[in-house]
Structure formats: C-alpha cells, structure tokens
Amino acid sequence: MFRLPMLAKLVIVNTGYRIFKVYMRITNKTPKVINGDDTVKYIVTHKCSVARFGDGEFLWIFQERAEGDFEKNSSKLSKKLLQVLNSENDNLILCIPDVFKTLKGTKKTARVYWETFLTKRGYRVLNLLSNSKKYFDTQFTRPYIDYNYNSRNFENKFESLKKIWFNRNVLIVEGEKTRFGVASDLLDGAKSVRRIICPSKNAFERYTQILNNVRRQATLINDALVLVSLGPTATVLAFDLSEMGIQTVDIGHLDVEYNWYKMKAKEKISVPGKYVNESKVQFIEIDDGLILQKYYKQIIKVVK
Template sequence: MKKNIKDFIPFNFKYILKYIVYLNYVRGKKEIPVVKGFEETVNRIIDGGYSVSRFGDGEFKWIFQNREEDNFEKNSPEMAKALSRAIKMDNSQLMLCVPDVFRGLEQYNKKARIYWFGALGKYGKDWLSLLNTDKTYYDTQFTRPYMDYIDKSDVQKKFSLLKKIWQDRDILIVEGDKTRFGVGNDLINNAHSVTRILCPAVNAFERYQDILPEVVNYVNKMKKKPLVLISLGPTATVLSADLCKMDIQAIDIGHLDVEYSWSLLKAVDKIPLKNKYVNENPKEGHSVQDILDDELNKQYTSQIVGRIK
C-alpha cells in the first residue's frame, strides 16, 4: 500500500500542523472579531435582560452542512439557512455568542485544545467568514464553564453568578425529552417557578414549525412573561433569536445543567449522568432511565405544560 508523509505523523501532531496553518492565516488578517469573556457575558445578561443566541462548533458546522452524521441533529438546508439568518441578526436585545478560540487556546485543557487544533485548522477560515469584525460578540462557552478549562478553581463562583440570571424569575424551560434541565440538583432552585415544554431529543429542528408557536402561545397566556431557557441544540440557537424578535427574553442555555452536574461530581471526563440525556457520551449517555425517586418525578412531571413528540 502506498504511503505518504502524513501516514507517519502522529494523529495529534496532524491537528497541530493544521492549527499552525490557521494561525498563519489569522496573522495575515487585519482584524479578528472581539469575543467578550465569561463575566462580561453573564453580567450583561443579568443587568440588561438580554436574549442570547449561541453558536458553537456544532452550529458553525451545521451552517456549512458538514456536521458529523452520527450526531443528534442531521444536516439540512433549512436549518443551515435559519442559523445563517440568526448569526446575521441585528437586534439590540439579542447577544450573539461565539467561541472565544479565534485568538488563542491558552485557557483550555489538553483534550479541548487538541479538538480545537483540528476544528480551527479544518474550518476556522470558513467560520471567521461568517463574523463581522465591527461587531462585539460574547462567549458561547459561558454555558460550559467547567469541563474544558485548565483552571477550575473558581467554577462554583461562576455558577453562582449564572444562577442570578433566573433569580426569583418565572422560567419556562424548552428542552429535549430526557434533558431534565436542573432536575436532581439545585441549579434552578432560586427561580420563582419552573414550567417545561418537552421536544424531540433528536432532530428537533424538523418540528420547529410546531415548537415556536407552542412556546409563544404558552408565554402569551401568562400574566407576566417568563424567562425562556432553551436546551435544544441548534434549534435553541434559532428559537432564542426568533423569540427575541417577539419581545420574549430567551436564552440558549445549552449544556449548562450537564456542566453543573459534572462540576458537583468533580468529573474529569464527560461521564453519563443519572436520569439525564448526555449527547456527548454516546456510549452510555443516550440511554436514560426513568426518574425512580417518586417525589422528584412528581415535581418534574408537574412542571410539564407542553409536549411535542
């Protein structure tokens, strides 16, 4: 079998080489988009009542329809268009969040850096082409303050700040079936009330035309508009932007509950969690048991006000 020089280069080193090519490209650019850090991102949400639409590596891949096929949301032209519209949206009440990776990766641990070496080396130029250098972006990783970072010493301080977003608020959680955001821990215990609309765990965007009106109808029934927290992959990115246009505060909250659970367990790997869907652990995290604790299950089911199958 014919071999070339790439066959003799270790896998991780191939990623580093690709990243070096990306860095050379970045150095040749006059400007790189500004991405504000964790505290500035979270404090702005708290102080200004902003909505949040988040774009991570997955959303960028879905825009270009090159997301891995074994993922929980399949590539589609419709979703790519919707995500493209969202990242270009100009709304004074909407914060657009992207990864703080374009200038450097010093804050991340080895596993995360190796991933970003490859991702930026392969896709970085395309991703940057979507961003406006005259615009200020915020940190999409504010919902992932634990697992990927080298310094975890102040992580509970970060979670305490995050909890202020919904302090004494009525919250509506829009989530995948079996996501169970905040169930079994104290993450949302400081909210005034909690209700939930459950959506498909996989390929939720295919039901977007049902999800959006279901959420809007429920919010409009309330005397006081709730804060909408959405944990629904790329569908959350689009939904938060669309709700913001309707003057409904919505936050694409992503994996925050999973990260909080991992931090409480002091996990060093993306382990499965009891009673919760963990999409980043396909071996064990996709098989979710029912909630066996009667009181916990009663509380959770009482919060469900809508279900889209």
Template structure:
C-alpha cells in the same frame, strides 16, 4: 536517529507534542482575521443587566451552517442551515450572538480542548471566519460549557454562581428535549420563583419548529425562557428575541452543572438524563424523590 528520538519524546509529552503541532500548522491560521469574543463573565453580566437574549454557536451549529455535518440528534435540513446563518449574521440590539471563546483565545482550556479547536480551525477556518464580522464583539458560548474543559475549576464555580443570577426570583419556562430534565435532582434553579416545561423531541427537534415556537409564545410571557434543543435553540432564541421575550440558549448548562457537582474529569453518563456526547446510556428513570415535581412542571409536549 534524531527524528526517531524526537518522535519518542513527543509521544511521552503531550504538551510538547501540542506546541510542536501548533507551530507546524501555524500557516493554516496565521492569516485568519482576529475575532473578538467576550469572556464568560462579561457575557453573563450583560445578560443579567439587560433584557437581551442569547443564541449560541458551537462546532455542531457551524457544521450545519457550512453543510459539512450534522450532530447525531438533528438530521440534515437546508432550512435549518439557512436560519442558523441568518441568526449568526443578525444585528438585533437585544440578542447576543455567542461563539466559542477558543476562536479568540485558548487561555485556560485543557490540552484536549486546544487540540480540538486548533484542529477544527485548521480544517474549517477559512470558510468559517468568512461568516464573522471582525468589527463585532461576540458573546462567549462557553457560558454553558463552564466546567469540563476548564483547567481552573474555581472559575467554573464562579460562572455557575453568576448564571444563577439570570433567573433569581423569576419564573422560568424550560424548553428542552424529552430526556434533558434540566434542574431535576440538583439545585441549579432553586432560586427561581417557579418552573414550567415544554418537552420536545430529543432528536430532530427542528422538524417541530413551528409548533415549538407557538408554544413558547403562548407560555413564555413574563418568564425567562431557557432552551436546550441543540441547533434549534439558536434559531428559537432569535425568533423569540424579535418578539420581545428573554430567551436564553443554554445548551449543556445542566449537564455541565451535574458534572461539576460530581467532580467528573471526563464525559460520563448522568442518571435520568440523555447526554448526547456519550454513548454509554444511564438509566433514564427519574428517582421517585423528584418525579412528582418534574411531572407537575410539564405544561406541553410537542412532537413526542
């Protein structure tokens, strides 16, 4: 009788269900080392004040490193797994290795994010945390996931404003998937001096890695390089940092910015863009108002 009552109560109250589940699974996390992660603000300010690059890791990259799964936009590749582990454990002075803030603290995250990350740690924590350096302070990969998962949307707007300082008055080179179209139809990069683009495959970009790296070296001189290519971006940022470029793995930055402008409350399609997290396809046609500027910004196409 009591058990049935508690089960019914938990089903009605998600927050109560979470705390009950959190305590019930605590033994899977309690002995894991504490990993230090900067706040989003600290990470962005570090990037603004220095010539550092950033390589970001999320569950997709971790899964590739652990050979457990691959995102739907990148087929299994042993070399990619090896390179991602190399980058994650690298010690370049001019590279921030960024991991999700929830691996350190879930403060400010929505309940759904708390369920996801604690569940992910419960399942993978022992192996995953063995790759981390407990004496290192990691950057916060959430700088490009600043809206949808946050409970305080005022923080989201503040992060977006800080991010724009990274390219204020500077030339940009965007290296992105064919349908990513960062900045098209919004003001995200309006404070940049100019924008050039290298388009890459929306899926399996790592198959064209050597050509992408070569094009980035050729066209990225004296530019801030923004990369949105899934796990490939982490490796590319690292290789470019070694060569002295400022390369920022920005992932979903444009999608999150669009969701913020739309005041979205869940993952939704965006007209004219490929959004990997939803199967609901929007029209990929670029509105006429932005088409010419977008097409004129393309300086290279690789593997498409």
C-alpha cells in the same frame, strides 16, 4: 492504509492552528469575543436574549454535521442559522467560541479538538463573521469539563450563572429526558419553573409547532424567561422569540456541566436521570419517585 502516529497528528494540528492565528493577524480578521464571565454579567444586566453558535452550529451551516446526529443537515436549517448569525437585533447577543486568540487554560483534549476544528474549518468560519461586530462567548454554558482545575473558580462561575434566572418565572424548552435542573439546586433561585418537552431528535422538523407553543405559553407567564436546551433549534428559537419581545436564552449543556462539576467529574460521564449525548452510556434512569413526580408536574406541553 498508512496512518500517522498520534504525535505526528498533534504536531500537524498545532502547526495548522498557529498558521491560522498568523492568518487572522495578517488579515485583521480575529473575531472580537467578550469572555465568558463578562458574557454572563451582560446577560444579567441587560436581560437580553442569547443565540449560541458552537462548533455544531457552524457544521450545520456548512451541512457537514456527522450523519446520525440528533439533527439532520438541511439547507433550511443552514439558511436559518445564517439569518440568526447576521442578526442586528439589539435585544439579542450572538455567541461564538472564544477560541480564536488563545486556548490557554483548556485541557489537552479540548485544545486538540479546537486546534483541529480551526485548522480544517476556521477560515470558512471567519468568512461568516463580521470584523465590526462584537460577539460573546458561547462557552459560558460550558465552563467546567474542558478546563484545567487550577485555571478558574468554578463555584463562582456557576453562582454567577444562577443570577440569570434568579427570581424569574422560567419556561424550559427541552428534549425528552434532558431534564434541565432536575435533581439539583441549579434552578432553586427561580420564582417558578414550567416545561415544554420537544422531540429529542430532529426538533427543527417541528420548528413551527415548537415556536407557536412556546410563544403562546410565554405570553401567559408574567416576566417569563425562556431557557432552551435543544441543539441548533435553540439558537433559532432564541432569535425568533427575541423578535417577539420574549427573553430567550439558548442554555445548551449547562445543566450537564453543573452536574459534572458537582460530581467532580474528570471526563464526560453519565448523569443519572438525564440524557448525556457525549457519554458512553447516554441515559441512566433514576428511581426517586418524588423527584420525577415534581418534574412531571412542571410539564405544561409536549410537542410530538
């Protein structure tokens, strides 16, 4: 089978992205997206819940996520994500990628990825969004690995993010071996940390059980802040818990990004003690018993 040279592919996707931008301008459909820094400031100031839609969530809406990924495509998940995307809850902000106006500052790999994604699926994504709605940047949880080193102050970005949970009683909802904030100072400013461990794969199939357990535990915690790292289930959970008056932030890959920043990583590599689905070696256990002992003590519920 004939294959296009890589240079030709790059030219095609870049041209497709430029045509897509012209289409947005002509049709006046360019989404209004608040940048990452202002997204974080808004969360800190308003103590709002956050539902994030990245490329994966849109693929799950279209039921086109690659087979063998950690969450199955299903009509139920697709409909629920659409319900969240159409939410009018004032206590919940909706985040989408801030990639529609410009990709300035991103590394070549990230730029090519988004040019390809928007060329192929951008028109359908636009049909899901509202011209009158103000969105926030879903990439606020991914401020490091996709960006050129001279394009931003990474330290300031992570210090600003830490203000979200500063002096709060944090309830982390995560998959097995996610270990958000373990073996780093990321959560040092939190008043307390508790954890609910959920299935690492196909968590949405246990959604009712997860929702009920998180709601029950969160109501027992004073001034609770729920941080969820659980794929598209996190997006849905943030919506449902916000409807119940529980501040919930879909925090995504932030912990891995923070570790990559501390490691000065130049590509997506393994992080000892944590599951990293984007690295070649996805999990390497640590042998520090004291760190693991502290982590296990924070677990208050396991949903199987």
